Amino acid sequence: MTGGGRREALARRLRLYVLTDEGLSRGRPTDQVVAEAIAGGATAIQLRGKDWGGRRLVEVGRRLRELTREAGVLFFVNDRLDVALAVGADGVHLGQDDLPLAEARRVAGPDFLIGISVEDEAQALAAEAGGADYLGVGAVFPTGSKADAGEPIGVVGLARIARRVRIPVVAIGGIHAGNAAEVVRAGAAGVAVISAVVAAPDVRAAARALLDAVEAAAG
Amino acid sequence: MTGGGRREALARRLRLYVLTDEGLSRGRPTDQVVAEAIAGGATAIQLRGKDWGGRRLVEVGRRLRELTREAGVLFFVNDRLDVALAVGADGVHLGQDDLPLAEARRVAGPDFLIGISVEDEAQALAAEAGGADYLGVGAVFPTGSKADAGEPIGVVGLARIARRVRIPVVAIGGIHAGNAAEVVRAGAAGVAVISAVVAAPDVRAAARALLDAVEAAAG
Ligand code: NI
Numbered sequence: 001m002t003g004g005g006r007r008e009a010l011a012r013r014l015r016l017y018v019l020t021d022e023g024l025s026r027g028r029p030t031d032q033v034v035a036e037a038i039a040g041g042a043t044a045i046q047l048r049g050k051d052w053g054g055r056r057l058v059e060v061g062r063r064l065r066e067l068t069r070e071a072g073v074l075f076f077v078n079d080r081l082d083v084a085l086a087v088g089a090d091g092v093h094l095g096q097d098d099l100p101l102a103e104a105r106r107v108a109g110p111d112f113l114i115g116i117s118v119e120d121e122a123q124a125l126a127a128e129a130g131g132a133d134y135l136g137v138g139a140v141f142p143t144g145s146k147a148d149a150g151e152p153i154g155v156v157g158l159a160r161i162a163r164r165v166r167i168p169v170v171a172i173g174g175i176h177a178g179n180a181a182e183v184v185r186a187g188a189a190g191v192a193v194i195s196a197v198v199a200a201p202d203v204r205a206a207a208r209a210l211l212d213a214v215e216a217a218a219g
Numbered sequence: 220m221t222g223g224g225r226r227e228a229l230a231r232r233l234r235l236y237v238l239t240d241e242g243l244s245r246g247r248p249t250d251q252v253v254a255e256a257i258a259g260g261a262t263a264i265q266l267r268g269k270d271w272g273g274r275r276l277v278e279v280g281r282r283l284r285e286l287t288r289e290a291g292v293l294f295f296v297n298d299r300l301d302v303a304l305a306v307g308a309d310g311v312h313l314g315q316d317d318l319p320l321a322e323a324r325r326v327a328g329p330d331f332l333i334g335i336s337v338e339d340e341a342q343a344l345a346a347e348a349g350g351a352d353y354l355g356v357g358a359v360f361p362t363g364s365k366a367d368a369g370e371p372i373g374v375v376g377l378a379r380i381a382r383r384v385r386i387p388v389v390a391i392g393g394i395h396a397g398n399a400a401e402v403v404r405a406g407a408a409g410v411a412v413i414s415a416v417v418a419a420p421d422v423r424a425a426a427r428a429l430l431d432a433v434e435a436a437a438g
Contacts, residue, residue, distance in 0.1 A: 058318060081273075082323070085301075098274060099277060104305070
């Protein structure tokens with residue numbers, strides 16, 4: 001495949017990207033929530049456990065790797081490249097304070113997927129030039145899920161960034177079924193959500209509604 | 220070299236193992252403290268930054284890798300195997316809640332050094348059987364440095380563990396120049412210290428006094 005073909009194939013697998021957060025999951029274990037999210041149509045899963053040690057991340061990560069592999073869903077680990085490699089994840093997702101992209105790429109090799117969180121055009125261009133496979137762009141809307149999120153960039157900020165890069169852009173921050181179409185029309189390949197799925201009483205239905213909204217807008 | 224020869228060579232490089240802790244370093248930056256510790260005779264350095272992101276760990280880790288390489292001192296990173304690989308450390312040090320040994324070995328390869336924290340014989344035997352290169356055993360004495368340290372095992376507990384394994388044992392927890400000889404006589408190849416060195420007004424002199432005590436006892 002050409003680079004463009006590979007980017008398009010990846011973009012299709014990033015349409016509904018669900019981040020885990022056991023603290024927001026109404027007491028349900030992460031693997032159960034992920035199984036429901038996949039049943040509802042999630043196309044990518046990211047394991048997050050900011051206060052978890054490596055042992056717990058590996059234990060849960062192994063279960064998520066099984067679930068995602070069986071379903072053909074992409075599996076990423078947040079921040080911890082070592083955990084991602086240990087469980088055979090498809091990739092790692094790195095924030096601006098995490099392992100630098102160049103070092104992560106050198107350790108992980110060329111075929112491992114690396115996503116980078118960006119909140120402005122300068123960060124987006126640097127990540128693309130540095131070999132990121134996709135960008136997590138936001139926060140688009142106000143959100144309570146991520147303590148470190150800055151001022152929302154809005155749909156206009158998202159569109160400005162999406163226009164400047166060729167790698168897929170996943171929009172994050174305050175996205176739900178009611179505004180997902182808007183961010184896709186602004187140029188996002190997909191939407192990343194935490195509480196809109198993992199905190200929903202019916203995880204499967206919440207994922208399904210989001211995927212429907214994204215697919216309708218993506219055409 | 221035989222396994223035994225390799226173990227002995229490693230043991231000699233673990234005689235004075237200094238763990239960093241910028242919060243205990245009296246306002247001095249970690250690289251300055253490490254340079255002084257090496258000047259005083261530290262034979263191994265471990266970068267610890269429990270609240271640091273991967274980017275900061277890599278930045279400081281690169282500087283420590285330079286300092287240790289120039290001095291022929293071993294360099295380990297605590298917990299984060301990805302950071303250790305990214306900066307070209309000699310090894311990683313893992314606690315019981317960190318990345319499991321088997322996964323770490325698989326990711327890091329056979330030649331990378333892996334140390335494991337243990338506090339009893341069962342953990343020590345499991346780590347040795349799993350391919351650990353050395354053990355950090357403790358806490359030997361009461362200590363204020365590590366919030367997660369359990370009841371001290373004492374010199375008797377240390378000796379009991381050291382007798383059961385063939386890989387080098389580094390004693391940790393409340394060790395200073397006044398009791399270092401005692402732990403070496405109990406079977407430790409070396410001593411691991413945090414505040415006894417990094418919090419000392421004269422880091423170099425503190426390291427020198429510890430190394431002298433270890434070497435006198437080791438013969
Ligand atoms: Ni192609």
